[in-house]
Amino acid sequence: MNLLTDGRALFAVLCVTAWLPPQAEAQPILQLKCNLDSRNPSQAEARVYWARRCALTTHVIAPGAYFDTYIPAATGGTLKDYAETDLNSNGFGMNAYTAQADAFEVNASFINKLYMSGPTYQGLDAHGYYEWWRPAARRKSRPFYPIFGSHFDIYNSSNQQLYPHPQLSNCSLYRDPNGTVLATGYSFYVNGYCEAAASSDRCTTDRLNVREAKERIDWARQCGLRQNVGNPSAWFDTGLPSLDLSTTLKDYSEAAAPADRRYSGPSVSYEINAAYVSSLYKSGASSYQGVDAQGYYKWGRDPGLVRQRPMYPIFGSSPDINSGALLTPGTGSDCNVYSSTGAAASFYVNKYCESIY
Helix, strand or coil: CHHHHHHHHHHHHHHHHHHCCCHHHHHHHHHHHHHHCCCCHHHHHHHHHHHHHHHHHHHHCCCCCCEEEEEECCCCCEEEECECCCCCCCCCCCCCCCCHHHCCEHHHHHHHHHECCCCCEEEECCCCCEEEECCHHHECCCCEEEEEECCCCCCCCCCCEEEECCCCCCCCEECCCCCCCECCCCCCEEEEEEECCCCCCHHHHCCCCHHHHHHHHHHHHHHHHHHHCCCCCCCEEEEEECCCCCCEEEECECCCCCCCECCCCHHHCCEHHHHHHHHHECCCCCCEEEECCCCCEEEECCHHHECCCCEEEEEECCCCCCCCCEEEECCCCCCCEEECCEECCCEEEEEEEECCC
């Protein structure tokens, strides 16, 4: 993937040199605008996802309108990208959500703002567009996010800083950061990219997108069952009727497991299916019940109750989120939780965090 990274970096240098005034002058003004639109890492990452979504749905329109980069994807095949606009006809990127310095290439811009170099994976997002990602260990602790202005030249005296809606609820730009005054009558341009402000919040540090959150939630369920329950028949009857009233809901408890090696948290009384269903779904009257491939009871709810942003567990070396260290869960069949020095002997669910997007 060095070819992708190095190529983008070279192009960015050439474009930024032509696009911006001398660096000695550029930094103070860009920094001032970054300060006015400061984002923590979670907010920065959410804005990068927003910019990608808006570029695709507003300008690309069709998931099939990709071009082939001919760069190998870590998942097989070649990486597919989308051109939001055209350098020849719209060189300054009027009303574009990606920058001239990225050649308005949506996935390339997206991945290099969020990740350091590494193998690039590819799949389809929820809307059918090709999406790229890299291993979680390559995620930037302080990603870069776009800021916007009404003129392509950040120094132009008529340039007004513009802002996305604070909840990223639409693809419009606003004249104020609270999203109360639409930038009606203004074109908009990416004026630059800002580095996210440092944050000590653990949900911000261990931030996951929707795909990653679902993987973490499923991992926690599987590890809780395998490590702390073992037998699919070791359920307890909640006494609650299933949604179709055909039976009562069966769950599995980690309460008897060592207090320092549980994969569900105290907010759900260490009950595995309760943790799983509340992470993926909004609250409902009850749940459906089935059996998974390993023979364990598994719950679900009506598709209309699916959370747009699932809640996933984060882990620490202390039961108190304000002490100890943030730990990194394994993936797949690896049920270890890791510190900076290796597999941790003890770990606790500190909190359930909302996914980025």
